[in-house]
Amino acid sequence: MAYWISTIVTILIIYIAISIALYYLQDYMLFKPEKLPKDFQFDYENQVTKEYNLETRDGAIINGLRFFPKGESKGVVLYLKGNSKSIKGWGKFAVDFTRHGYNVFMVDYRGFGKSTGRRSQKAIKRDLQVVYNKIKEKTSENHIILYGRSLGSGFATKLASTNHPKMLILDAPYYSLTKVTARYMPFMPLSLLIKYPLPTYKWLKYVQCPIHIIHGTDDKLIPFKSSVKLSQINPKLTKLHSVIGGGHKNLNNYESYHKMLDDILNREPKTIDLESTSINVIHSSKKTKKKT
Known part of the structure; x- marks a missing residue:
């Protein structure tokens, strides 16, 4: 009996130790910054390009770049x-948008590149709202497009939910970051430990502009099915684009991706007269009897 109690206590101590380590080390596991x-x-x-430095209310510096298109901006x-x-x-990757006549703003999150400041989900959301306001x-907002790639998809969705772009x-988005990490640590209490839950699915339902989701069907890090689930949250405004065979980091290598962009x-989206379509036609499920 004492042996089993000792074993259970040991397992519990290891479990708690892993949980504590996960909580304090997740910044190093999640973010891979280049300074x-x-x-x-x-x-x-x-x-x-033109470089910008924005100072936040807590004294952090957010460094960013503006890429200019050739000719008049859309x-x-x-x-x-x-x-x-x-x-x-x-x-x-800015060229994929400047070639279409758009200015592109890219910023480094806190601790990345030349950006400074203590990183947290709340701080990054606040920083990006400052950038958006600038x-x-x-x-005007009807000329602003939000593009979120992987980690950035959650932050882009949050911005879109509280503004009117x-x-x-969304490029290779996750349902929530908690769901992504749960694939690798299914037995950990991640809802309590994750400091960056980034619940894209919660924010998406408040977005009021057109939503385009692009995802590779062979994405091993964030499965394609996460985008399928996201596309069902705000279906009237959402269009799902699949890059057949695309992975997580190589969508730009596919011609189909650039055609989608x-x-x-x-x-411009076209308005469809649904009354002129077969939308109300229902297939009969009853089998017709043969005449004898």
Whole structure:
């Protein structure tokens, strides 16, 4: 009897120790930042940029870049990146929007690149609202597009739920970050431990603009089915785009992805006269009897 009690106590101690370690180390597990020196000079081939530094109310500095299109601007894409590196590397994706005539704003979260400050879910949400407000000073909301990639998809959805952008585009989004981590730690009390739950599904139902979800069908990190579930939350405003065979980090290598962006950015949605369609036609489930 004493042996079993000792075993249970040992297991319990290990479980508690892992829970404590997970709580305090999750920032290091979730975020993979690349830090840049203050004097680092951004340089992109065939891209015109301008660097910005925004000071937050708690004294943090949020560093960002604006990429300019050639010719007249159609609007602004606020591009919220994933959980790794800095805008130094992510900047190469701006061309996918500047080529369509859009300005692109990219920012580094706290602790990434040249950005400073103590990181938390609340602080990042507040920072991004400051950035959004700055964009609104010179661009009307009906010309602002929010694009969230992976980790950034949750923050983009939160911004869209409390503002009125022209459009929300989610690239490889998660249902919630708690759900993603639960795939790897199913026996841990993650709802109590995760400091960045990022419940995209909760925020999505409050979004009032068109929503486009792009996801690779072979995504091993965030399964395609998470986007299927998200697309059902606000179905009247949502369109799901699947990149057949696409993974989590390589959608930009697929021609279909770029065709989707072209359709999303350059095609005005058409109003369909549903009364002229077969929407009300119901297939009969009864088998007709043969005449004898």
